[in-house]
Amino acid sequence: MKIEFVAHGADEMRAFGARLARALLATPAADPLLVTLSGELGAGKTTLVGGFLAELGHVGPVRSPTYTLLEPYRLQGRDITHCDLYRMRHPDELDDLGFRDLRGAGSVLLVEWPERAEGRLGAADLALKLDYAGPDARALAAEACSRAGQAALERL
16 A cells, blocks of 8 residues: 655644654554655655654654664653664664664654665565655655555555
8 A cells, every 4th residue: 555645845744744653653552663764865754753753742853863873762652763874884783773672562663764774674564755846845655565554554
């Protein structure tokens, strides 16, 4: 299953992130979830994640963890990790970060630049692709890659 959406401005991208949070968190808390976000610099990946985290109660700005690679949150009883693999030099760094340990029961991993992992992330539940659609517009394609991902898209 796949859906497409065009966000006209950052507020609409944050609103989509909030809707996505509600849809994904309706998944049973025992299931770990992996959401990948692909797109060029400035395509809106971190803006979407900001809306996602704000919907779950995070207060304050959300910055991409470009240098730390991981930014953990504990929101609504779930471990949520925002990952940015843009500056990762080699996929082996995922092991050094303890990436496998992040996929615990009820965890949500939001991974920007998943292609840098060269297939080492495992199967995504939901793959998001963001692209420029105009000066202030971004096209988003969301594809379900698992039952949990499909259920989330159906709830959007």
